[in-house]
Amino acid sequence: MTKAATRKxxxxxxxxxxxxHYDLWNDTVxxxxxxxxxxxxxxxxxxxxxxxxxxxxxxxxxxxDDKRQLLAMEDGLYQRxxxxxxxxxxxxxxADNPATRSNDGRVHPSGRLWIGTMGKNAEWxxxxxxxxxxxxxxxxxxxxxxxxxxxxxxxxxxxxFADTAVNAVWRVALDAATGLPTGEPEPFLTQTDLPxxxxxxxxxxxxxGNLWNAAWGGGSVSGYSPDGQLIRTFEIPAAQTSCPxxxxxxxxxxxxxxxxxxxDKAARVSDPGAGYTYVIEAGFAGSTEPAFRLPAGTWTDGRxxxx
Numbered sequence: 527m528t529k530a531a532t533r534k535x536x537x538x539x540x541x542x543x544x545x546x547h548y549d550l551w552n553d554t555v556x557x558x559x560x561x562x563x564x565x566x567x568x569x570x571x572x573x574x575x576x577x578x579x580x581x582x583x584x585x586x587x588x589x590x591d592d593k594r595q596l597l598a599m600e601d602g603l604y605q606r607x608x609x610x611x612x613x614x615x616x617x618x619x620x621a622d623n624p625a626t627r628s629n630d631g632r633v634h635p636s637g638r639l640w641i642g643t644m645g646k647n648a649e650w651x652x653x654x655x656x657x658x659x660x661x662x663x664x665x666x667x668x669x670x671x672x673x674x675x676x677x678x679x680x681x682x683x684x685x686x687f688a689d690t691a692v693n694a695v696w697r698v699a700l701d702a703a704t705g706l707p708t709g710e711p712e713p714f715l716t717q718t719d720l721p722x723x724x725x726x727x728x729x730x731x732x733x734x735g736n737l738w739n740a741a742w743g744g745g746s747v748s749g750y751s752p753d754g755q756l757i758r759t760f761e762i763p764a765a766q767t768s769c770p771x772x773x774x775x776x777x778x779x780x781x782x783x784x785x786x787x788x789x790d791k792a793a794r795v796s797d798p799g800a801g802y803t804y805v806i807e808a809g810f811a812g813s814t815e816p817a818f819r820l821p822a823g824t825w826t827d828g829r830x831x832x833x
Contacts, residue, residue, distance in 0.1 A: 530760055530808035535781065536575035538566055539801040543783030544728070545630070546771035546803070547587045550814045555773050556587045556595075557783050557803060560627075565597075566803075570774070578611055586631040586641060589817040596818040598641045600627035603658060617662050619643065626652055630674045630728055630769070634705030635682035637819025640666070642673025648691065655687060657706060660821045666707060675729035675739060678705070679752070680813060686714060686737055688726040693717040695726050695739070714754055715739075721759045722746045728769025733777075733813045740767040740782055747782055747806065760806050763799035772812025773805065780806040 540559035548555045553570045558580075565578040565587070586598035587606075595606040597613065601621040604613045620626045620643050631641035638659050645652035653670045656663035671691035678685050682702035688695040696711035715726065724744025729737050735752045745765040749757035764784035773781045786793075786800035794800065 530806050532760070532762065532804050532806050534799075535803040535805050536566075536568055536573075538575050538577060538803070540564070540566075540783065540785060540803070541801060542768070542785045542787040543801060543803055544768050544785070545585045545587060546769055546773075546781050546783050547589070547815060548771050548773045548777075548781070549589050550775070550777070551589075551592070553775060555771065555781055557769075557771075557781075558584055558587070560585050561787065568803075581613075583627050585628045586639075588633045588639065588815065590820060591817065596633075596639065598628040598631055598639070600646075603639070603641070603663070616660065617658065619656070619663055620654075625649065629653065629672065630676050632676050632678065632730075633816050633818050634678050634685070634700070635680070635816050636703055636705045637816055638705040639818055640676045640685065640687075640705065642670065642676060642687070644670070644672050648672055650691070660819070667711070674727050675737075677729045677731045677737065679731060679735050680733060684752075686729060686731075687711075688715075688729070690725045690727055690742065693720075693725050695729070695737075715750060719750070719754070719756065720744055721748060721756060722761070724765075724767075727767065728783075730770050730772060731813065732772065733811045738770050738780065738810075740770050742766050742768060747780065760808065762804055762806075764802060764804070765797050766800055771815070772810060774812075777812030777814060778807075778810050780808070780810050780812070782806065 542560040546557040563580045567576040583600040588596045597604045602618045603616045629642045629644045643653045651669035655667040675688035695715040697714040698711040699709040722744040724741035727740045727742040729739040748759040766785040
């Protein structure tokens with residue numbers, strides 16, 4: 527176990543904290559309370575945290591440019607106007623299936639998005655993982671129960687993803703120019719690789735290609751080398767750690783979201799740190815998250831804005 531300074535980021539608490547994204551250009555981190563229908567914005571320069579209400583569940587946010595963001599929501603993929611929060615639908619995402627919602631996802635170095643879906647009650651194999659280029663989602667993998675750990679090697683030639691329900695992480699070879707698979711998934715990590723137990727949840731890769739995973743139920747974040755060897759483990763003061771993201775102007779800190787979802791009153795008392803967002807200050811070699819790349823000529827005119 528590695529000791530490091532870990533601090534609570536803000537007083538905001540989430541039932542299901544998820545999907546952190548750091549915008550290096552604005553020194554601002556964003557994350558969600560999925561079931562609480564909230565999007566949080568934390569500005570490091572002023573230490574201010576702003577809560578934005580959402581009209582439906584959302585789980586992934588990515589930069590497009592200074593004015594717009596991409597949001598993955600329970601029924602579709604949207605552009606969000608940063609200045610006023612207005613949403614414009616880009617493409618439906620399982621909108622014909624009210625039993626599912628979006629879950630984990632990240633932008634590939636090519637600028638395309640990988641996004642997972644799952645049953646709202648974690649129904650067995652109800653989810654999928656899609657690739658999105660700004661036009662229409664393309665299904666990559668089906669029959670996944672809880673898709674998580676979506677992240678990519680720095681050169682864009684490898685993707686990682688987990689199914690939390692079976693507690694395993696896979697890797698798959700990619701075309702670096704498009705982010706599309708060129709082979710079949712192969713095993714990368716299993717539950718025996720979790721030093722403090724729990725389940726593989728969200729992950730992010732650093733500049734050296736190491737994968738950092740938040741262990742749901744394990745109260746920790748662990749780093750693994752590209753060949754699957756455990757590097758370091760950091761304990762978090764909340765059992766249900768959910769997803770990490772590198773933050774700070776030097777990308778040397780690791781932010782981790784957590785949750786109190788599923789807790790009864792007694793469990794919430796016994797885990798008082800649950801639901802807060804934490805920052806580990808341990809000199810990480812983080813990497814910046816790429817912006818989502820819209821197809822040439824794509825722009826929303828507001829006619830389909832919602833929320």
